[in-house]
Amino acid sequence: MERAEGAALPLGPGVAKWTLIASILGSSMAFVDGSVVNVALPSIQGDLGGGLATQQWVVDAYLLTLGSLILVGGSLGDIFGESRVFAIGVASFAGASLLCAIAPDAPALIVFRGLQGMAGALLTPASLAMITATFTGAARGNAIGQWTSWTGISFILGPTLGGWLVDVSSWRVIFLINIPIALATFLLLVRLGGMHQKRRENMRVDVVGAVLCTAGLGLLVAGFIEQPQRGWGDPLILAAFVAGAALLGAFVVYELRTPLPMLPLRLFRLRNFSVTNIETLSVYGGLSALTTFLTLYLIEFAGFSALHAGISLLPVTIVMFFLSPRTGRLSMQYGPRLFMALGPIVAGVAVVSYTWLPQDVNYWVDILPALLVFALGLSLTVAPLTTTVLADAGPGDAGVASGVNNAVARIAGLLAIAILGILAAGGGDHLTVHGFHVTMGAVAGLLVCGGLIGAIGIRNPART
Structure with missing residues (x-):
């Protein structure tokens, strides 16, 4: 099946439906793995050793490669065809998941989590671009x-699934479950016959930009994660921050000058696109920090089992399941501004109560x-946010626009966990009660700031 760039596929409703299912099923793996390890971190630490820094690296290694390379994934989809790149990403994700499951030590697990993120960087933007090209x-x-709702649910459902698997089996099983899901997705995509799109010869992959972005972010994250053990004055920490900032600066300069950048800065001239990505940075940073540190607190201080801690977050999934699709439709009808302003503020106000959460928790x-x-609050936010990004960019830039927004979301989590980990540890290498309370205050601030950004910056499109 061949198509011109940016054109919608002339598919019947049955094929379109199964394309949507395949996109959701495959991309859900990447979102689940963004949160499924949270409840397994104490078990991983007990098995492989390490402190809070090791736990942060297990989470952030995945987010680092996913966030920094997802723009490359969007470009590869634009060059070779979204469904072909999606299939490669799904197969690669399964292979990386197997490696994580058999990791012999913490450094190996961290490396394999990075490989998982690379595979996720292929399949995530391609899945959303497939939907944009089909409908x-x-x-x-x-x-x-629907894609936004189900992938968001997958992210929130991860701790529940992971907790159950850790309690009944082992932390290694949380990675093995990706293999049958990947197989089902791959077979469905092959049956749909969507891997025969023409290569677009006028495009190329921005390798230099990818290296600069990944190295710059990696050095900054390393500085934040290792700072509690080494101190702000340590030469290695200072070198990591300086080199990371320099590489990211070089990345921006290079993207401005190269004819085919992986991050087309021209998109940021679009008001709603720019504001939405800034709001994404704030909101998803808060979301990632909340799910990570709340889960650790419930297990390490409140005495919850991994399953109990995972189930504790299940109400978020249920609420999002019922409300997110409706919110998406309402935002298309009335405009996204109200939803993108009110949603994060509501979520932030809710998190304030966790700033005095006791150890003897009554759930x-x-x-x-x-x-x-x-x-x-989250249900009011996620669908309008994604729809606004793609609507402002247009179908021709769907792959790269989804890549930018997904990159911002993953980088938000990456930086929030690394930076707020300093507050959570209270200067040491383990989570503290006071550090958790301070961290929840910072999370609430991030969410409220996200809502204010939406209220001030978003413009509703003209109604026709």
Whole structure:
């Protein structure tokens, strides 16, 4: 099946439906693996050793390669065809997951998590670009809303699934479950016959940009994660920050000058595109930090089992399942500004109650009420946010636009976990109660800032 760039595929409703299912199923692996390890971190630490820094690296190695290379994944999809790159990403993700499951020590697991992120960088933007190329008009908005809803649910469902698997088996099983999912997705994609798109010869991969971005982010993250053990004045920490900032500066300069950049800065001239990505940085940073540090707190201080800690976050999934698709449709009808302003503020106000969370946690009183309000705020936000990014960029830039927004979301989590880990550890290498409370205050601030950014910056499109 061949198509011109940016054109919608002339598919029947049955084929379009299965394309949507394949896109959601495959990309959900990447989102699940962004959170599934959270409840397994204490078990991984007990088995492989290490402190909070090791736990941060297990999470951030995945987010580092996913966030910094997802733009390359979007470019590869534009060059070789979204469905072909999606299939390669799915198969690679399965292989990397197997390596994680058999990792002999913490350094090996961290490396294999990085490989997982590289595979996720291929399949995530390609999955959303497949949807954009398959659906048109109102159906596209509905399909994007479903993709956003299910992938968001996958991210929140990860701790519940991971907790159950850790308690009944081993932390290694949380990676093995990706293999049958990848197989089902790959076989479905082959049956759809979507891997025969023409290569676009006028495009290339921005290798230099990818190296500069990955190295720069990696050095900054290393500095933040290792700082509590070494101190701010340590020469290696200072060198990491200086070199990381220099490489990211070089990345921006190079992207401005190269004719085919992986990050087309021209997109940031679009007001809603720019504002939405800034809001994404704030909101997804808060979301990632909340799920990571709340899970650790419940296991390490409140005495929850991995399964109990995972189930504790399940109400967020349930609320998002029912509300996110409706929010997506309403934002298409009334405009995204109200939803993108109100949602993060509601979520941030809810998180404030965790700044005094006791160790003897009563789930029904101390956790659940705030979690339900947080879920309401998140449900108001995620679908309008994604739809706004793609609507401003247009179908011709769907792959790279989805890549930019997904990169911002993953980089937000990467930086939030690395930076707020300094607060959480209180200057040491283990989570502290006071550090957790301070971190939750910072998370609430990030979410509220995200809502204010949306309120001030987003413009509703003209209604026709």
